[in-house]
Amino acid sequence: PLSLKDNISLKDVRMTCGSKMLENYISPYDSSVSKKVKEAGAVILGKTNMDEFAMGATTRSSYFGYTKNPLNTKLVPGGSSGGSAASVASNTALVSVGTDTGGSTRQPASYCGIVGIKPTYGSISRYGISTMANTFDSPGTMGHSVEDATSLLKILVGRDKLDATSLGNESIEKIDLKNLDETYLKNKKIAIPKIYMEMDLKENVMSEFERAIKKFQDLGGEVEIIDLPYLKYVIETYHILVNGEIAPNMARFDGLRFGHRTKEYGSIEEMYRKSRGEGFGKEVKKRIMIGTHILSLDLAEDYYYKALKVRGLIKRDMDMALKDHDFILSPTSPMLPFELESNMSSVEVYQADMFTIPANMAGCPSLSIPMPIKDGLSVGIELTGKRFKDDVIINCAHIFERSFKWNIRQ
Numbered sequence: 047p048l049s050l051k052d053n054i055s056l057k058d059v060r061m062t063c064g065s066k067m068l069e070n071y072i073s074p075y076d077s078s079v080s081k082k083v084k085e086a087g088a089v090i091l092g093k094t095n096m097d098e099f100a101m102g103a104t105t106r107s108s109y110f111g112y113t114k115n116p117l118n119t120k121l122v123p124g125g126s127s128g129g130s131a132a133s134v135a136s137n138t139a140l141v142s143v144g145t146d147t148g149g150s151t152r153q154p155a156s157y158c159g160i161v162g163i164k165p166t167y168g169s170i171s172r173y174g175i176s177t178m179a180n181t182f183d184s185p186g187t188m189g190h191s192v193e194d195a196t197s198l199l200k201i202l203v204g205r206d207k208l209d210a211t212s213l214g215n216e217s218i219e220k221i222d223l224k225n226l227d228e229t230y231l232k233n234k235k236i237a238i239p240k241i242y243m244e245m246d247l248k249e250n251v252m253s254e255f256e257r258a259i260k261k262f263q264d265l266g267g268e269v270e271i272i273d274l275p276y277l278k279y280v281i282e283t284y285h286i287l288v289n290g291e292i293a294p295n296m297a298r299f300d301g302l303r304f305g306h307r308t309k310e311y312g313s314i315e316e317m318y319r320k321s322r323g324e325g326f327g328k329e330v331k332k333r334i335m336i337g338t339h340i341l342s343l344d345l346a347e348d349y350y351y352k353a354l355k356v357r358g359l360i361k362r363d364m365d366m367a368l369k370d371h372d373f374i375l376s377p378t379s380p381m382l383p384f385e386l387e388s389n390m391s392s393v394e395v396y397q398a399d400m401f402t403i404p405a406n407m408a409g410c411p412s413l414s415i416p417m418p419i420k421d422g423l424s425v426g427i428e429l430t431g432k433r434f435k436d437d438v439i440i441n442c443a444h445i446f447e448r449s450f451k452w453n454i455r456q
């Protein structure tokens with residue numbers, strides 16, 4: 047029994063992407079993800095709410111209203127796959143498929159106290175999934191345990207001739223958690239970026255992160271603090287590049303080829319303008335405007351191309367760290383889920399993606415696993431590994447999870 051984020055095409059079922067633009071859109075075909083879960087015998091329970099076109103980190107930008115956090119209904123579930131995380135955390139679905147462009151599978155998993163996995167870029171076909179930013183997007187899986195999320199991941203991986211960027215991933219296919227050696231974490235090299243330790247993390251995020259570090263050490267891991275200087279530019283770089291990809295991707299929603307069409311118009315230009323004006327929400331419009339602006343002829347050199355160079359430097363930083371280490375360890379989010387009614391600025395919400403975005407920048411596999419704590423909310427811990435070595439972070443997370451002797455379904 048599983049749920050699918052509502053940006054994944056399921057034949058003959060509505061796919062809204064959380065937008066008025068696609069309120070009445072019915073997918074005429076199955077995405078490769080839907081095809082695979084159907085073939086595996088899954089019962090698809092439904093589609094889940096999301097931030098409009100996956101742009102957000104709260105599930106508050108959905109045209110269809112907020113999703114609440116099942117652990118505390120006054121709080122956000124995270125986003126953009128907040129509906130998927132809530133469906134698992136509330137035991138409505140056993141597992142769920144989300145998508146992750148800058149953290150949208152891992153961050154809601156962390157806010158809802160479950161496991162979220164974003165595999166190496168290209169492991170799973172994106173065919174039939176509404177694109178946000180082509181070079182960042184990856185489907186991801188969620189479940190109550192590493193084992194649940196991995197079982198679903200194993201069904202989804204594979205090369206697909208319908209998506210030229212899909213490569214498959216043998217490291218995931220060969221994962222065998224049932225027969226995993228208890229001492230797997232022994233002598234594993236773990237890197238923690240220095241800037242993460244110097245940050246002002248909210249509530250008990252730092253203390254829980256320190257508890258996680260200690261646990262990894264107790265299990266035999268060797269922790270080293272390393273300097274990754276370019277990580278401090280990750281948010282700015284991400285928003286320039288992602289908006290640069292979003293703006294052209296959203297061009298297809300014009301009321302003609304796809305999406306809502308306005309009722310009254312005098313010219314084709316007016317039809318486009320009114321259809322898009324009525325169909326898109328505020329966050330989507332903002333990103334289209336920024337994307338179009340920074341890609342315009344005289345500015346592209348200063349913004350888009352410069353950001354591409356910085357992406358290269360961030361990727362180099364990550365690759366250097368991962369050459370000598372098995373994975374990078376961090377919290378998933380610098381804060382715990384906040385109030386649904388909070389008026390936190392969008393920049394503050396953007397800043398909170400600083401731990402999840404590097405993996406999307408470099409195409410690395412990354413997962414979030416909850417630290418068990420008693421008051422119902424848990425801090426998510428993130429493991430980011432080498433491309434196409436997803437098995438390493440998944441195996442380590444499984445050992446970590448098991449070491450708590452914590453029955454997550456209780």
Ligand code: GLN
Pocket residue numbers: 100101102103125126145146147148149150151178288399
């Ligand atoms: N929160 C990030 C953003 O707003 C990531 C979204 C995502 O991964 N889809 O862009």
